[in-house]
Amino acid sequence: MPPTPPPPAPGATLILDRAAIERALKRIAHEIIERQPDLAKVALIGIPSRGVEIAQRLAALIEQFAGRRPYAGVIDVAMHRDDLHRHRIPPRVARSELPLELAPFTVVLTDDVLFSGRTCRAAMDSLSSFGRPARIQYAVLVDRGHRELPIRADYVGKNLPTAHGQRVHVRFAATDGIEDSVWMSLDPAAA
Amino acid sequence: MSPTASPAGPIDPAPAAWQHKDLLAIQGLTTAEITTLLDTAAAFKQVGTREIKKVPALRGRTLVNFFVEPSTRTRASFELAAHRLSADVLNISATQSSLTKGETLKDTARNLEALLADIIVLRHSSAGAAQFLAERLQASVINGGDGAHEHPTQALLDTFTIREKKGRIAGLHVVILGDILFSRVARSNIWALLALGAKVTLCGPSTLVPKSFERMGVTVTHDLDAVLPEADVINLLRIQHERQRKEYFPSLGEYTSLFGLTKARAERLKPDALIMHPGPINRGVEIDSDLADSARSVILDQVTNGLAVRMAVLYLCGGVQGGVK
Numbered sequence: 001m002p003p004t005p006p007p008p009a010p011g012a013t014l015i016l017d018r019a020a021i022e023r024a025l026k027r028i029a030h031e032i033i034e035r036q037p038d039l040a041k042v043a044l045i046g047i048p049s050r051g052v053e054i055a056q057r058l059a060a061l062i063e064q065f066a067g068r069r070p071y072a073g074v075i076d077v078a079m080h081r082d083d084l085h086r087h088r089i090p091p092r093v094a095r096s097e098l099p100l101e102l103a104p105f106t107v108v109l110t111d112d113v114l115f116s117g118r119t120c121r122a123a124m125d126s127l128s129s130f131g132r133p134a135r136i137q138y139a140v141l142v143d144r145g146h147r148e149l150p151i152r153a154d155y156v157g158k159n160l161p162t163a164h165g166q167r168v169h170v171r172f173a174a175t176d177g178i179e180d181s182v183w184m185s186l187d188p189a190a191a
Numbered sequence: 192m193s194p195t196a197s198p199a200g201p202i203d204p205a206p207a208a209w210q211h212k213d214l215l216a217i218q219g220l221t222t223a224e225i226t227t228l229l230d231t232a233a234a235f236k237q238v239g240t241r242e243i244k245k246v247p248a249l250r251g252r253t254l255v256n257f258f259v260e261p262s263t264r265t266r267a268s269f270e271l272a273a274h275r276l277s278a279d280v281l282n283i284s285a286t287q288s289s290l291t292k293g294e295t296l297k298d299t300a301r302n303l304e305a306l307l308a309d310i311i312v313l314r315h316s317s318a319g320a321a322q323f324l325a326e327r328l329q330a331s332v333i334n335g336g337d338g339a340h341e342h343p344t345q346a347l348l349d350t351f352t353i354r355e356k357k358g359r360i361a362g363l364h365v366v367i368l369g370d371i372l373f374s375r376v377a378r379s380n381i382w383a384l385l386a387l388g389a390k391v392t393l394c395g396p397s398t399l400v401p402k403s404f405e406r407m408g409v410t411v412t413h414d415l416d417a418v419l420p421e422a423d424v425i426n427l428l429r430i431q432h433e434r435q436r437k438e439y440f441p442s443l444g445e446y447t448s449l450f451g452l453t454k455a456r457a458e459r460l461k462p463d464a465l466i467m468h469p470g471p472i473n474r475g476v477e478i479d480s481d482l483a484d485s486a487r488s489v490i491l492d493q494v495t496n497g498l499a500v501r502m503a504v505l506y507l508c509g510g511v512q513g514g515v516k
Contacts (some may be wrong), residue, residue, distance in 0.1 A: 049205050077245035078232055079276075084510045089206035092227075093234040093506070129243040 005179040008169040015168075016158060016182035021141065023053070024157030029061035031155050032070075036106055039143055041072040041134070043105045047077055047123050048094045051111040053172050054141060072098035075109065080122040080129075102131035110153070112170040114140040117151035142182055144168050145172065163187040209232065209507045213325040213332045216341040217492035225386055228503055229351050235506065236499035238275060249278035252309040252384055257300070258335065259285040259315045264470060264494060265335050265344070269312045272501035278509075281308070291299055292312040300324050310509040313337070331508040336389050339373050344504055345469050346379030348497040350387060356465055356498065361388030364421055368393075368450060369477055371400045372439075376469050377428055381407055392418055395450055398439045417449055419459040426467040427452060427477045443476050452478045457487075465489050 004014060016024065036042045044059050046052030055072045063069035075098065078084075078091040099105055109123050117160065120138055127133065139155035144162045167185040171178040208227040217225070237375035238246055254273040258266050266282065273280045283303075296315070303311060310331045313321045325332035336342040354360050365384050370394050371377045381404075384391050391409040392402050402411050412418050412461045419425070430446060440446050447453075452466065460466075462474070466478070474480040483490060 076237075079235075079238070079248045079506070081248075084248060087206075087510075090507050090510045091209055092205045092207040093231050093503075095234045095237055125247070129238075129241045129246065131242055 005171070005181055008171060008178070008183055009185045010166065011186045012167075012169060012183040013185075014181060015142075015160060015184050021180045021182065024141060025057055026065075027060055028155045028157060029058050029065060032058065032108060032139070033062055033066045034156075035137075039066055039068045039070045041104050041106055042074045043099050043102075043107050043133075044070055044139075045075045045098065045107050045109055045123075046073070047075060047109060047111040047119060048092070050170055050172055050175055051109070053175050054110040054112060054139070055108075058108075058139070064084040071099055071105070073099070075123050075126050077119055077122040077126055080126040082118065082122070094185050096126070096130065098127075098130055102127070102133040103111070105133045106135050106137060107133040108137045108139050110137070110139045113168050114138075114143045114151075114153050114156075115146055115168075117149035118149045120151050121149055141170060142168055158182070160184065207507060210333060212496075212508055213321070213334075214343050214504050214508055215321045215325055215332065215334045217343045217379045217386070218341065220382075220386065222386045222388075225347070225383055225446075226323050228347055228500070229354060230349070232351050232496070232500040233355075234474070235275075235502035236496065238502070240500070241427035241496075243349045245275050245277060248268045248510055249273065249276035252276075252278045252509060253265065253307060254278045254280050254310040254312065254505065254509070255306075255308040256280065256302065257311055257313050258283070259296075259313070259320075260336065261285075262314055262335065264497070265314065265342075266312075268494070268497045269333075269335065269344075269501050269505075272498055272505055274312075274496070274503055276505055278310070278505070281306075284461040296320065296323065297327060304328050304330050311506060328506040333476055333508060335478045336375055339375050339378070341382075344497065344501055345376045346383040347491055347504070348420050348500040349376075349380055349426060349467060349469070350383045351496045351500055352467065352493050353465065356454050356489060356492070357423065359386065364390045364392065365393045365424040365426060366394055366418055366422040367428065368415065368427045368452070369399070370397050370430050371395055371428065373382075373399070373431050374428050380426065381409055385409070392422075394418055396446070397442050400508075416456065416459065419456060420461065422460060422464055424465045424467060425452065425460065426469075427472075428469065429471065429473060430476055436462060437470065447476055451476060452482060454479050454482060455484075457482050460487075463487075467493060469493065 044055040046055035050076050059072035076094040076096045078093040137154040140153045141157040142160050143156045144160045165188040169183040171181050208223045270280050312333045312335045314335035315337050318338035320337045321334035393411050394415050468490045
C-alpha cells in the first residue's frame with residue numbers, strides 16, 4: 001500500500017484511493033464500450049478542469065480494452081453558466097475542443113463530481129451552440145446527490161451519500177500534483 | 192461542477208486571474224492579468240466559429256456605449272461583442288447627449304447608472320475621464336480611449352494578433368511608427384508589449400517621437416530605414432490630421448517620404464514581419480495602398496480579434512459585477 005496522501009482539508013475522509021479511482025474508471029470504460037459498439041462515433045468531452053483529465057483517461061482505457069481510441073476533447077461551460085453574477089471572480093473560460101461535425105457523434109460529457117446538475121446543463125447548452133450531436137450522455141466519477149435540475153448521469157464511478165454542506169474534493173496527479181484521490185469533508189452541521 | 196462547491200454560495204469553478212471591475216489602462220496591469228485577458232479572448236474568438244455565435248454570459252446586463260468622441264470601429268466592435276454575450280446595448284454619442292446642453296460628465300453617467308447600466312464603455316477627449324467615472328460609479332467602466340492617455344482594448348487586440356500570428360510576444364522586436372506623441376494607442380501598446388517581454392522601438396519625426404519616451408523603457412529612433420530589417424512587427428499609427436498643428440512636420444508629402452511604409456521600404460523588412468495598423472488608414476500617407484492589402488498585413492485580423500478581445504474584457508469586468516448590488 002502506498003502511503004495515504006495528505007487530506008486537502010482538515011479532517012477530510014478518504015473515499016477513493018488511486019486504485020479505487022482506476023477501478024471505477026475501468027468499469028465506466030467497459031460500460032461505454034458495451035453501450036456504444038461503434039467507437040468511431042463516440043466523443044468523450046471533458047468539463048474543465050478535472051473532467052478533461054477524466055475524458056483523456058477514459059479514452060486511453062477504452063483504447064486498451066477495445067483497440068480503438070475514441071475522440072477526447074473539451075467543452076467550455078463558463079460562458080453558459082447561470083450563476084456568473086454570483087461570483088466575485090469570473091470563472092476561467094476554456095477553448096472548446098470538439099469534432100468538426102458533431103451530428104454523427106454520441107457525446108459523453110465527463111466531470112469529476114455531479115452535485116446540483118447546473119454545470120451539466122451549461123455544458124449541454126454550450127454543446128448545442130456548436131451543433132447537434134446524435135445523443136448526449138453523462139459520465140461522472142462521483143455522484144454526491146442534491147440535484148437542483150432533472151439531470152442524472154449515465155455512468156457513475158461512485159454514488160456517495162452526502163450532507164448538503166459537506167464538500168467532496170477530487171485530486172488528480174495530472175491536474176493537482178497530488179496523488180489521485182477522492183475526499184469528503186466533515187459535515188459542518190454535525191461538527 | 193467543482194468538488195469544492197460551497198453549499199450556500201455558487202459552485203466555484205477555477206477562477207480567472209482577474210479581479211477588476213474596470214479596465215481603465217494597461218499601465219499597472221500585471222503580466223498575468225494581461226495574459227488572462229489574451230487567453231480569455233482566445234476562448235471567445237472560438238464563439239465566432241460556432242453555429243450559434245452567441246453565448247448567454249451577460250444575459251440581462253445592460254451595456255452603454257458612451258462615446259463623447261467619434262468612433263466607428265471601436266463602438267461597433269463593443270456593440271457586437273455585447274450582443275454576442277447576450278447583453279442589451281444602448282449607444283449614446285456626444286451630439287445626442289445632454290453634454291451639449293451643459294450637463295457634466297458625472298451627471299450624465301449617474302443618469303446612465305440610474306437606468307441600471309451595468310457596464311459603461313467611455314470614449315472621451317480628456318485623459319483620465321474613464322478613471323473619473325470608475326471611481327464614482329458602481330457600474331463597470333471600460334476605457335474606450337481617453338485623450339492621449341490610453342486605449343487598452345486596442346493594445347490587447349494588437350498583442351493578441353501578434354501572439355496569434357507569431358506564437359509568442361516575448362523576445363520579439365516591435366516597431367511602432369508614426370504619431371506617438373498624440374497616440375493613446377502607442378502608450379497602451381508600449382505598456383502591454385513591455386509587460387509581455389517584447390523589445391519596443393518607437394520611430395517617427397523627432398517632433399512626434401521625442402526622446403523622453405525612452406523613460407518608459409523603449410528605444411527611440413528617427414531612422415526608419417535602419418530599424419526596418421530588425422523588426423518582427425511594424426505597427427503603423429495614423430497621422431492624426433485633426434490634431435496636427437503646423438510645427439510638427441511641414442507636409443504629409445514630406446512625412447511619407449521619410450516615414451511612410453512604401454513598397455521600396457517594405458523590401459527591407461524580414462519576409463515574415465507583420466504589418467499592423469489600428470485604422471482608419473490613410474492610404475498613401477502612412478502606408479502604401481497595396482501593402483495595406485498584402486499578405487503580410489494583418490490589419491483586418493486586428494478588427495476580427497478586436498471583437499474577441501472586447502468580449503473577453505466585458506466578460507471579465509462585467510460578468511461578475513453589477514448584476515446583484
